[in-house]
Amino acid sequence: MTESAMPRIELLATIASLAERPSRRILVIGEPGVGKSTLVADAARQFTDTGVVVLRASPAFAERYTAYSMLWDLLARLDLSSLPSLPSEYRYFLQIALGQQPASTDLPSLAAAIALESILEECSASTPVVIVIDDLQWADAESLAAVERATRRLDRHPVYLLAASRDSPDTAGGTVGLAFDRRDLFPLGGLSVNELESVTRPHWPSTMTRAQVVALHEHTGGNPLWALEVIAGGHLGELGARPVGTLAAPPSLAVAIARRLQNLSEPAADVVSIVALLGHPRFELLASVLRFAEIDAAAVDEAEAAGFLVITTKTARAGHPLQASAAAARLTPARRRELHAFIAHAVPDVVVQAQHLQLSEPTGPREHIAVCLTAASVVMRQRGARLRSAHFAAQAVDRTDPRSEHYPDRLLSQAQQLFSAGDMAASLRALDRVSATLLDVHQYDAFIALSSSALAWNHGQDAVARFLESHVGTVSTDAVRTAIVQANAVADDLMTVSVRAAAAAAALAVLETADAPNATHRAIKGMIRAQLDGGGGLNHQLVDDSTRRQGIQLVVGLDDTGLATRGFHAHLIDDVAASRRDLAELVEWARSEGKDGVEGLFLAHAALVEVIGADVAATRRLMTESGHDIRSADLPASALPILGLEMLARGDHTGVAELIARGESSDLGTGLFRDVIAPALRGFSAFATEDWPGAVAHLRRAADCADRLELVELGSRFRVDLPLIEALIMNGENADAGIHLASVRAFLATRSRPISRIGLHRVTSMYLAASGDLTGAVAEAERAVDLAVAAGRLADEALSRLQRALVLTRLRRVTLGRNELSTAMERARQSDHADVCARVSARVSATRGGSGLSRSPSRLTASENRVLAAVLSGKTNREIAAELFVSVRTVESHVSAVLRKTGVASRSKLRKPPQ
Structure with missing residues (x-):
């Protein structure tokens, strides 16, 4: 941040070179009336x-809670028809978001932000x-979020930001809704004596002496608005009696404006x-309110003649925000409520009407x-303004008599909006006010679903189990409500497969005819999971049925839909592609909705899929994106568990231990985690x-618990069985x-x-080698290598080749x-798998004294040299495999490596490398 105020001419020059700043944004800050608006207008x-x-907006204090009001102002002078490539869908987004x-x-929550980004991209x-945003402190949160997102994402386009805001602790830190670096903050001081005189x-009511101008400057600190109010109020003669060097400009300035406002007639004020x-307000709206009043x-x-209003052919506004503040402050509570009522009756927009109607009567049920x-x-x-929707829903609850039949619905609506906005704690607080005994079946279904989802997110599955248990006794005589609680309870991860099924x-049999879509x-979802955990695979018919029902009636969370079910479970049966595809769609949905928390969870699950898919780089990237x-x-x-597996992939064993300790010492580490x-x-x-x-002890414990839970699917058992056998x-x-291996082999046989x-x-190769059957061990290792190569799984190929190398050495x-x-x-x-590299590297070091670790990445190995010689002699891959006693796939792998290392495009162009 600039240490002291910069002269206006220099600051204008700095603003003119905005494109040369790394951040491409400037925030001018200063006290009210000091001339920020004039500067940014120039x-x-x-x-x-x-x-x-130039897209310009001047938010007003009264509009700070009106979603997208600043965005409407920014785009008001822009002819969208001049942007032919702007998708019609985005025009529709803006028309809806702006209330047109x-x-x-x-x-979606990000619809307006996405449309703004597209507009800025095309214009630039x-x-x-x-x-250009004046009075940034009054901008609504939704517009600020849209501008921040669009400008940050268009960092390679010539899009720049200039804003002005009142000097405050917030702006000093650059935290006014838009992110400003301290180096981008420029304080604006008062005018010089000569500038103030000009x-x-x-x-001036008459010619002022130089001494009076200097006294005026000293009294106001060069604040032009304050100086003009002193002059307009007729206080020039009092300057000599006032303390010199007064710094508390806003209070004194506010008093000066309030005094002058008293000179207006009551109607004008x-x-x-x-x-x-x-x-x-648009002028026709103002005229309508004046008729009501x-x-x-x-x-x-x-x-207007007194300088308190600026009137155009279309709109009216206060001459300065301080004048607007003084005009609002002059009203008695009764008169303020009366004017709010006039406005509420005149304004056509239901949102603005609700804002003023809320302020038109004292608190209490109405x-x-x-x-x-x-x-x-x-x-x-x-x-698309989810948090603002929750705000109105909360106000509606406060205005509703708790004895009213509408009270439960409005409470649930408030909780739903907070849940959708990602504020689980606030959603739970709203749900705590719900009396479950007063709810009908549809309301009870939403109440149980919202409560269990928010509790699971904030406090883990044990908290959900306690909550549902507390409701079992209260609904035991009602079959439908009992079924609702039971349907939510099947998510308990320590329930056996048979009990869950x-x-x-x-x-489901009870709920088929009930109005309970969430349950x-x-x-x-419980039936799908039970079948999968029991080894029956993913029931696509039930998944499709879930998707169909979602299209008929919306449910509380997207994680209850068929898309999420397949995304979260397909990888458990080794269908990585299906999970990857569906989770990508879920992530895109969460981003378009602006649901950061849910997006992070979907990204974390996508990272888990990449762990199973053996793409370490993608795992790291997705976990970083998840936050x-x-x-x-x-x-x-x-x-x-996702974070734990990602840490293991990069060899962070200390982090894994810390994660486990954190999970076990908190509400999160419950159920299946523990x-x-x-x-x-x-x-x-x-x-x-x-x-x-240690590996045997821990993995055996996990496998035994999986057995007790009747988990059969290897993915549902957290894939502990094969590592346990190896250990x-x-x-x-x-x-x-051998006992565990026979069980896994029997499962995979069908x-x-x-x-x-x-x-x-x-x-199996390891087991046979340990049993002395080296021939069988070589064959099993070869099958593992072939399958890993075919699947493109480098880590598995490395481990399988390591096992084959060990058996060949024994032979x-x-x-x-x-x-x-x-x-x-x-x-x-x-x-790029740290632990796999460590295991193979240790064996290479032991066998070659470490020489294999320093091999040049472009140098051919001995095997690759032999394959190259055979290729140059005209032999086919099958003939080379027979000659070297390896598989055709191994030969193909060596040929690919030779082509990559030599930079040759095809087999026919290979030449013997120089010695």
């Missing part, structure tokens, strides 16, 4: 004169664009007050106000560090390993699980073993 004219597109036409459905394609001269309460139009002329506020909440939701089916979805890490204060329970996931993560960590007894073999417990099958062949085929070890090391490096 800068805007300069930009316009140079051919720059009614909506048939709810807009041919000429620079400068967004500005005030046309308003009321006109200024009405304009202050409206903000920037029975104020003659001559009062407008009087207020059904007609509650009805209007409820309508405004719906409109705000349709316009039976409970979900029983609940119905959750019962279906979840071990330091996150609001880490959701479902993110704990009994399966935590021991599994400990086992995986011990496995990676070759602590075989048992390495720990010398072959007999136990199911297509391509990822698990690679591991099965590899650990005295040392050269082949070393060649395979070299390829394993190369694949491990390419996989």
Whole structure:
């Protein structure tokens, strides 16, 4: 931040060079009346004169809670028809968000921001664009969020931002809704004596002496508005009696304005007050309010002549925000409420009407106000302003008699809006006020679903279980309500598969004819999960049924839909592609809705899918985008295992231990995390560090719990079985390993699980080698290599080649073993999997004394040189495989490596490299 105020001419020059600033934004700050508006207006004219597109807005105090009011002002002078490539969908978004036409459905939260971004992108394609915002402190939150998002995303386009705001603790830190670096804040001081004389001269009542001008400057600090108010109020003669150097400009300035406002007639003062309460009303709206208030139009002329109003052919506004503040402050509470009532009757927009109707009567139940506020909440939701919708819903609740039949509905609406906006804690507070015994079935369904979802997010599954248990006794005589509670309870992750299947089916049978869409979805979801956990795969018919029902009636959360069910579960049966596709769609939905919390959760699940898909780089990127890490204060329970697996992939075992400790010491570490996931993560960590007894102990504990829960699907068992078998073999417990291996082999014999099958062949090779069947071990390792190569899974290929190399070495085929070890090391490096690299590297170091680690990435291995020689002699891949005693796939892999390392485009162009 600039240390001291910069002269205006220099500040204008700095603004003119806005495009050269790294941040491409400037915030001018200063006390009220010091001339910020004049400065930015001069800068805007300069930009316009140079051919720059200027989008300008001047928010008013009265509009700070009106969603998208500043955005409406910014775009008011822009002819959207001059942007032919702007999609019609975005024009529709803006028309809805700005209240220019009614909506048939709810807009996504980011709809207006996306449309603004598209407008700025198209405008800036041919000429620079400068967004100019005066009185930034009064801008509404929705408009600020849209401008911030659009300007940040268009960082490669010539889009710039100039704003002015009152000097305050907030602006000093650059936190006024838009993100400003301290270096982008420029204080604006008062005018010099000469500048003040020049500005005030046309308003002097008679010739002023130089001494009077200096005294005026000292008294006002060069604040031009204050100086003009002193002159207009006739206080020049008092300057000598006033303290020199007074710094408390705003209070004294406010007093001066209030005194002058008292000189107006009562109707004229009321006109200024009405304009202050409206903000920037269109002239026809002002005229309509004046008719309701029975104020003659001559009062407008009087207020304008006194400098309190600026009237155009279309709009009216106060001459300065301080004048508007003074005009509002002059009103008695009764008169203020009366004027708000006049405005509410005159204004056509239901949102603005609700705002003024709310202020037109004292606090307490008023059904007609509650009805209007409820309508405004719906409109705000349709316009994509979720938090503003929740705000109106909360006001509607406060205006509703608790004994009214509408009270439960309005409370649930408030909770739903807060839930949709991502404020789970506030949603739970609203739900705490609901009396469940007064709800009908549809309301009870929403209440239970909202409560369990918000509790699961904030406090984990144990809190949900306690909540549902508290409702079991109260609804035991009502079959439908019992089924609603039961349908929500099937999400308990410590419920056995058979109990979950039976409970979900029983609940669904009762709910089929009930008006309980949330519970119905959750019962279906429970049936899908029970079938999958039991080894029956993903029931696509039930998934499609869930999707169909979602299209008929909206439910509380998108995670109850078929799309989410498939995205969260397909990877458990090794269908990574399906999970990846559906989660990408869920992430895009969350982004368009502006649901940051839900987006983060979907991104974390997408990261989990990439862990299973063995794409370490994508895992890291998605976890970073999700915003979840071990330091996150609001880490959701479902993110704990995902974060643990991501840490293991990059070899952060200390972080894994900290994560487990945090989970076990908080509400989050409950249920399946405590009994399966935590021991599994400990086992995986011990496995990676070759602590075989520790790995066996932890993984066996996780597997035993999975057995008790009747989990059959390997993915549902957190994939602990194959690592457990390997740890048992390495720990010398072959007999136990054989029992577990037979169980896994039997499961996979009738199911297509391509990822698990690679591991099965590899650990089978280990088991056979430990049992002395080296020939069988080589064959199993070869199958594992072939499957890994076909699937493009580099980490699995590295481990499978490592196992094959070890068996070949025991068979005295040392050269082949070393060649395979070299390829394993190369694949491990390419996989970017820290633990896999460490395991293969340790074996390479032991076998070659570490020489394999320093090999040039462009140098051919011994195996690749032999394959190259055979290729140059004209042999086919099959002939080369027979000659070198390897598979055709291995030859193909070596040929690909030779082409990559030599930079040759095709096999026919290969030449013998120079010695």
